[in-house]
Amino acid sequence: MTVSATLLVCAVVLTFVGSVLVLTRSLTRVLMGIIICGNGVNLFVLAGSGPAGVPPLLYPGVPPETMSDPFPQAIVLTAVVITLGTTAFVLAMAYRSTQLTGSDFVPDDLSDRRVALRAELATERSQLRAKARAGETDRRSVRRSVRELWREQRRRLRDDRAYQARAGDYADDRWDDVLGADPESPPTPQDPPAPHQESR
Amino acid sequence: MNALVPLPVILPLAFCGWSVAVGPRLIALQRIASVTMLAAVLVVDVVLLVQADRNGPLVVHLGDFGPPLGVTLVADRLSALMLTVSGAVTLLVLLYAMGQEGSSRGPRAISFFHPAYQVLIAGVSLTFLAGDLVNLYVGFEIMLMASFVLITVASNEARLRAGSTYVIVSLVSSLVFLAGIALTYAAAGTVNFAQLSEQLAELPLGVRTLSEALLLTVFGVKAAAFPVAAWLPDSYPTAPAPVTAVFAGLLTKVGVYCMIRTETLLFPGNRLSHVLMAVAIASMLVGILGAVAQTDLKRLLSFTLVSHIGFMLYGLALGSAAGIGGAIVYTAHHITVQTTLFLACGMLEQRYGTTELTRLGGAIRSAPLLAALWFVPAMSLAGIPPLSGFLGKLGLIRAGVADGGAWAYAGIGAAMVTSLLTLYVVTKVWNLAFWRTAPLPDAAPAPARTEPASPPPLGRGATLVLTEPRQAAAPERALPRLTTAATVAAVLLGLAYTFLATPLTGVADRSAAELLARTPYIEAVLAP
Numbered sequence: 001m002t003v004s005a006t007l008l009v010c011a012v013v014l015t016f017v018g019s020v021l022v023l024t025r026s027l028t029r030v031l032m033g034i035i036i037c038g039n040g041v042n043l044f045v046l047a048g049s050g051p052a053g054v055p056p057l058l059y060p061g062v063p064p065e066t067m068s069d070p071f072p073q074a075i076v077l078t079a080v081v082i083t084l085g086t087t088a089f090v091l092a093m094a095y096r097s098t099q100l101t102g103s104d105f106v107p108d109d110l111s112d113r114r115v116a117l118r119a120e121l122a123t124e125r126s127q128l129r130a131k132a133r134a135g136e137t138d139r140r141s142v143r144r145s146v147r148e149l150w151r152e153q154r155r156r157l158r159d160d161r162a163y164q165a166r167a168g169d170y171a172d173d174r175w176d177d178v179l180g181a182d183p184e185s186p187p188t189p190q191d192p193p194a195p196h197q198e199s200r
Numbered sequence: 201m202n203a204l205v206p207l208p209v210i211l212p213l214a215f216c217g218w219s220v221a222v223g224p225r226l227i228a229l230q231r232i233a234s235v236t237m238l239a240a241v242l243v244v245d246v247v248l249l250v251q252a253d254r255n256g257p258l259v260v261h262l263g264d265f266g267p268p269l270g271v272t273l274v275a276d277r278l279s280a281l282m283l284t285v286s287g288a289v290t291l292l293v294l295l296y297a298m299g300q301e302g303s304s305r306g307p308r309a310i311s312f313f314h315p316a317y318q319v320l321i322a323g324v325s326l327t328f329l330a331g332d333l334v335n336l337y338v339g340f341e342i343m344l345m346a347s348f349v350l351i352t353v354a355s356n357e358a359r360l361r362a363g364s365t366y367v368i369v370s371l372v373s374s375l376v377f378l379a380g381i382a383l384t385y386a387a388a389g390t391v392n393f394a395q396l397s398e399q400l401a402e403l404p405l406g407v408r409t410l411s412e413a414l415l416l417t418v419f420g421v422k423a424a425a426f427p428v429a430a431w432l433p434d435s436y437p438t439a440p441a442p443v444t445a446v447f448a449g450l451l452t453k454v455g456v457y458c459m460i461r462t463e464t465l466l467f468p469g470n471r472l473s474h475v476l477m478a479v480a481i482a483s484m485l486v487g488i489l490g491a492v493a494q495t496d497l498k499r500l501l502s503f504t505l506v507s508h509i510g511f512m513l514y515g516l517a518l519g520s521a522a523g524i525g526g527a528i529v530y531t532a533h534h535i536t537v538q539t540t541l542f543l544a545c546g547m548l549e550q551r552y553g554t555t556e557l558t559r560l561g562g563a564i565r566s567a568p569l570l571a572a573l574w575f576v577p578a579m580s581l582a583g584i585p586p587l588s589g590f591l592g593k594l595g596l597i598r599a600g601v602a603d604g605g606a607w608a609y610a611g612i613g614a615a616m617v618t619s620l621l622t623l624y625v626v627t628k629v630w631n632l633a634f635w636r637t638a639p640l641p642d643a644a645p646a647p648a649r650t651e652p653a654s655p656p657p658l659g660r661g662a663t664l665v666l667t668e669p670r671q672a673a674a675p676e677r678a679l680p681r682l683t684t685a686a687t688v689a690a691v692l693l694g695l696a697y698t699f700l701a702t703p704l705t706g707v708a709d710r711s712a713a714e715l716l717a718r719t720p721y722i723e724a725v726l727a728p
Contacts, residue, residue, distance in 0.1 A: 022372060027364060034371050041375045041382070048386030072385065075334055079378055082341045086371055089348055093364065100357045106364045109434050 007047040014040030027094035027104040031087060038083040042076045049073060114157060121153050204251075205260045205273045207244045208283055208325035211237050212318035219315045231298060234314045238294055241321070242287040249280035253707060256714075257724040259331070267392045267726055272331030274393075276721055277711030278528065279328045282457050285532045286328075289449050289539050290321050292690045296543055297442035299682030300550070312353065320346035320446070327454050331725060333381045333391040336458065340377065340422070344370050347451060350443045351435065359438045366435035373421040380414035387411065394725035397465050397718060412467045416459065416476075423455025425513060426483035429506045433490065436505075437498035441546020444498065448505050449539030453531050456512045460524065463516060464715040476517035477607045484510030484618040491625045497545050497555035497633065500625060501538070504581065507618055508534055514611045515596050518603050525712035526595030529705055533580070533588040533697055540577040540690040544570065547679055547687060548633065557629065562638030570679075571634045573687050577694055578626035583619045588697035593619060595705065 018037025021029050049072035094104040108116075125146050132142040215237040219230055252258055257276035261267070275283070294317065323343030330336040348370070352363035385391050387407045388399040400408055417428070424432040432452070436444050463470065470476075487507025494500040512534070515527025547570055548563065549555045564571040580587035597615060600608040697704055714720050 022368065030364075030368055034368075034375075037372075037375055041378050044379055045382035045385075048382050071391075072382070075378075075381065075385075078334070078338065082338075082345075082374075085345060086348075086367075089345070090367060090371075093352060093360065093367065096352075097357075097360050097364070100360060107361055109361075109365075 003047055007043050011040045011043035011047060014043065016040075025105045027090065027097055027106060030106075031090045031094060034090065035083065035087060038079065042079055045072045045076050045079065117153060117156060121149050125149055202258050202260050204244050204248060205258050205275050205329060206262065208241050208248075208287070209273075209322050209329065211241050211244075212322040212325070216315040216318045216322070219318070230314060234318065235291070235294060235298075237318065238287070238291045238321070241325070242284070242291055245280065245283040245287040248275045249277075249284045249707070251275075252277050252280040253710065256720050259724045259727075267395055268390060271335060272392060272394075272725060273329045273335075274331040274721065274725060275329055276724075277707060277714055278457070278460065281528065281532065281707055281711060282328050282453070283325060285535050286321075286324055286450050286453075288693060289535055289690070290317075290324075290446060292686045292693070293442050293446045293449075293539065293543070295689075296445070296546075296683050296686035299680040299684075299686060300442065300546075312349065316346045316349040317446075320350065324450055324454055328457060331393055333384060333393070333396070337374075337377055337381060340454075341374060343451065343454065344374065347447060351439045351447070362435040362438040365431050369421065369431040373418050376414065376421075377418040380411060380418060383407075383414060384411045392725070393461075393465055394722040397468075397722060400466055408467065409471065412462075412472060415462050415466075416472065419455045419458045419462070420479065421455070423452050423459065423509050423513075424506050425455075425479050425509055426486050426506070427479070429483065429487070429509075432506055433499055433502040436502045437496065441542060441549060445539045445542035445546065448502070448542050449535045452505065452509060453512075453535050456509065456516075456527075456531055459513070460516055460527065460715070463519075464524065465718060465721060468716075468718065470517070470519035473517050473519055474607060476513055477611060480510045480513035480517055481611055481614040482510075483507060483513060484614045488618045488621040488625070492621060495557050497548070497557060497560075497629060498542075500557075500629065501541055501545060504622060504625065505538055507622070508538070508581070510618070511593065511596060511615060514615065515599060517611070518599050518608060520599055520603060521709065521712045521716055522599035522602055523596070523712075524715060525705070525709040526592065526599045528708040528711060529595050530592035532704065532708070533592045533694075536690065536694045536697070537577045537580050537589060540687065540694055541574070541581065543687045543690055544574040544577065547573070547683060550683075551679055557632040559639065560633040561636050562634075564634040566638075569684070569688075573684075573691055574634070575630065576691050578630065580694055582623040582626050584623075586698050588694055588701075591697070591701050591705070595708075 014036050018033045018035070018040055021033025022037060024030060024033070049069040054066060054068040097104045097106075128137075128142050128145055131137050132139050215233060218233070222230060248258065252275050257274055259275075260273045262271040262273065264270070297313065297317070320343055323339050323341075323346060326339030326342060327336060328339075330339050348363070348367050351366055352360060381391060384396065384400075387403055388396055390396055390399055400411070421428045421431075436447060439447065463476075484507050487503050487505075487510065491500050491503035491507060494503060508530075511530050512527045515523045515525075515530060517523070518526075545555055548560070551567060551570065552560055552563070554560065576587070580589040583589040583593045593615065597612055600612045600615075
């Protein structure tokens with residue numbers, strides 16, 4: 001089996017470009033990334049079908065050696081159709097995200113934020129301590145600052161928890177929450193929906 | 201009998217087509233048809249299991265094309281067992297979800313939930329039955345498309361965020377899967393499992409290992425094994441209870457199933473067993489340590505899910521008949537128990553309006569039945585005898601002792617620690633949510649400020665929208681009867697494994713022997 005170098009180089013470049021885009025925060029960019037990456041992988045599949053330019057036809061009188069392998073093309077066709085479906089889906093999701101939050105950015109997970117916050121506060125505290133040890137500030141003010149930091153951290157964690165708990169709250173009718181807001185009154189970006197408030 | 205093999209795929213798809221065509225009319229009929237369809241699938245699954253156990257693998261070449269060309273569906277013991285367990289669990293979850301459907305939004309719920317759910321089941325069934333890599337891929341994609349719909353239909357932004365993670369990770373892993381198929385086909389010239397198992401043996405070791413590693417990575421992402429599991433606790437907890445339950449029960453186990461299938465049939469000899477073993481041990485320990493740190497019940501359960509995937513991978517990594525048999529028993533047990541726990545958790549959420557452990561309490565007095573429904577599967581998850589978790593763990597640990605290597609003993613140690621920590625975690629939940637007195641309204645978290653004092657932005661998208669949380673636990677709501685009945689049935693199904701332990705382990709051991717022998721499968725598929 002001979003492999004076309006052009007196909008492989010194209011596949012590698014497309015996959016690389018697509019992967020970079022997938023790692024961004026904007027859903028629309030991620031969508032572009034998945035399309036490009038998908039095309040790269042499709043080219044990679046095609047590279048498995050041997051020399052290009054030969055017809056993949058199966059009819060009597062044609063010896064198999066003069067035919068291209070039709071199987072990778074069938075797989076690519078399947079993959080293209082599936083990519084089309086997922087493209088439509090991610091596009092709808094990006095649109096919905098814009099509807100709800102005013103942007104299509106994917107925010108951080110709250111637990112990740114907590115971990116990052118803890119690390120950040122720990123760094124600040126150790127810096128303060130280092131200063132005190134070096135004699136730049138007196139110990140009492142350091143102690144006060146550290147206490148402030150702890151209080152700040154606890155307050156933020158509590159806020160985060162309240163936010164996270166909100167995702168679990170829902171209205172009396174379970175499917176209200178599952179189905180989302182009524183299509184007749186789409187929520188505006190200024191007025192983010194709060195399911196548990198609707199229930200009151 | 202072979203004509204029955206495609207039915208678990210065709211019946212749900214047929215219902216989906218009909219249901220979409222009918223739309224939001226004829227609600228009662230659609231509900232009845234939905235349940236009937238799944239019950240029929242379950243009956244077919246049981247028949248397949250009995251037949252596959254008695255007569256060996258059942259094979260169907262669709263369109264009468266032979267193995268190199270056509271679509272092959274195979275139901276051997278492992279496929280049929282997984283189909284049966286998943287069929288029973290999906291039926292119960294469907295009943296549970298129907299119990300929660302509100303009357304006011306019934307038509308709209310019908311118009312997308314039931315079709316999407318049935319497509320999900322068709323995808324899962326196709327994955328279990330697929331006889332070649334491409335159909336496995338197609339099955340995965342059917343399942344994923346349906347799961348995307350189910351996980352992101354919610355319009356609240358937390359769910360959309362969680363859904364984005366899930367969708368992106370799934371799509372990327374699908375692309376890697378496709379690349380793996382391309383590589384395997386280009387090297388071996390076929391995608392049929394039976395033919396591949398013969399062709400792959402003649403390939404150079406490097407190509408085989410690359411193909412194996414690619415496939416294992418993809419299935420590892422699906423199964424949420426440790427290094428690639430971060431998406432799971434991130435995305436599952438925000439989905440509605442029935443959806444989370446069926447995802448937790450089935451989707452990760454589909455990944456485990458594919459690992460068992462490809463490792464035994466395509467890549468015998470277990471060359472990557474040390475890698476698998478390390479992944480298994482890391483999954484167990486990291487997952488359960490994550491669960492220890494959580495205060496939200498759904499997140500906590502998601503972390504135990506990651507952790508217990510490690511047990512199944514441990515059995516697979518051992519590679520002996522006892523190990524794989526233990527992994528199969530554990531998979532069957534875990535599908536049921538994890539689903540039941542999420543169902544009970546959903547009931548808790550529906551009744552008290554939250555799953556945050558700091559806000560729950562005293563549930564044993566106000567809802568003793570619910571407490572029992574949580575307690576039994578939780579103890580089973582921790583592995584208290586005589587529940588099914590104990591049987592699964594016992595099988596795995598015996599297989600580990602029989603293996604006797606240093607890795608096997610390290611795995612046993614990790615399994616013991618994980619079991620103890622699981623017991624700690626479920627006891628903590630029991631104490632906080634059920635046993636203690638309910639926290640006073642004052643003890644609830646103080647209202648968050650609407651303008652937070654500039655939380656550090658961790659990226660451009662990291663904005664927090666804070667609204668006033670509820671001051672105290674919501675007024676308790678009565679639970680629909682159908683929901684309760686479905687959960688009770690799920691708990692009973694979990695208990696039944698104890699009473700059916702002999703047949704269950706028998707089937708698991710026979711299917712492990714069949715998987716390791718490989719010839720029954722290959723002969724059945726390639727027979728003229």
